[in-house]
Amino acid sequence: MAELSLQHIDKIYDNNVQAVFDFNLDVKDGELIVLVGPSGCGKSTTLRMVAGLEDISKGRLYLDGKDITQTPAKDRDMAMVFQNYALYGHMTIYENMAFSLTLRKENPNVIHKKVLAAAEILGLTSQLNKKPDQLSGGQRQRVAMGRSIVRNPKVFLFDEPLSNLDAKLRGATRREILLLHKRLKATMLYVTHDQTEALTLADRIVCMSMGHVQQVGTPLELYDSPNNVFVASFIGLPPMNLFDAKVDGDDLLIQQGQGYRVPLTAQEKQMLAAYQGKEIILGVRPEDIGEGAGFPVVVSNNENLGMNTLVYGNIGGPGGVKICAKLKGWIGHQHGDNVQFTIKRKHLFDKETTNAIR
């Protein structure tokens, strides 16, 4: 049982730079929360405040209803896994995993049982007598996780644990973390700037920008119904296309060159009733664009990914608004080709507030 609650958390450094603004989050027992956002958005700072490695300037932090805002890191019963593994090079894997328990002066036989159990979970049994420099990056990260598991903490904290791994290993280790979470049913807080990790791992995602929480929700909620332009453009790969458009009668007018009209559905017309004649931001995911009679695009680049093709181009011709479409199959467009695209699904945002129009 480990429920974590962050209430109105602020982080203000000594030089008056504020890194985190009014962070609120209730983490349920056994939930895997991913904090995602670009570099410098305050996600690692938030994690470090939860771990007790940074002071909380304002607000309260509760673990299972108990206020731990001022509790020292060592007494918080949380384990943190760092990006750089933080393993002791002169110790074997067994000794690395046993280290925290040895410091606590636990019974060596109990330590032994815990280390073997953790090694079994992580598939490290045959590596226990090796030194960290004899292991691959993925194995080292597993050791770092094993060191956390043996402590049996209430909350696991991961600070970009996969950033040092190559793409293939990152995918494999990501799946291991997910399996680990399912097996341990532990409360986990995971920080990453990689939206793929966020979407694949999280029960809920906290999307942050410049110290502010932009949206909290399930991966599908963030992908399907982004709260604002930032979330819309950050979640999804390739990012969402954003166009300035004007609500003009029953259509949206993309104001580029001679202008291109995109028809609105009845529901969209209802949502945009108050925006008649005004400018809004039209968001279209690349996967929501298809080939067909719509608006003309001149292809600038074509990336074949096997199952999909990413087509980059400009609406109306060179110099026009850039657009990216993710089309199914292997498509062999050439630079300069003229194609017609249609929009299957739209996301609408207020131009002034950048919030979603719903």
Next chain:
Amino acid sequence: MNEEQMIRRDRMRFKKNKLSANLTLLAIVLDVLYFVNIYQNDAGSYYHNWIIGVSVVYNLIFMLAAFLSEEGVKNYKELYSIPLVILGVIQIVRIFILPWQAHSYINVDAGFPEPPMGNGQFTYLVILLIASAVCLVAAAVINFIKCNALAVHMKMLEERSAASGALAGKSA
């Protein structure tokens, strides 16, 4: 064998034989104290002969051999118990060479109306050599016992793993 003992044995698979290794290192330290004391208390010309030369060379050999054996016993190498026992016996034999002779040597003509080594120094050096020998022999015995226990444990694990493999094969 109960579970506690089993786990204790199993731990040896992942932990070094630190007790034997540390006892050997302690023996080296005691030997260093021994020869530093002798060389510091050079009583004139008594020590200036071939015995002191042999002593210096032997101390170097002792430290090298003991250190190499320390690395061996740390990793549960049973054979390294043998040089440790030999070194331990030599430490006892050494008592009857330098400290003993220096403590009982009287030669008025050569300028030694009294022994060059007093009672206090003699006792101190004998204690150092005996302690060093005890450490070495203890390290050897502990290593021997642990190595045998580990070998038995590894054999048992192998048998158990072979049995479970055979069982899995049957059920498949």
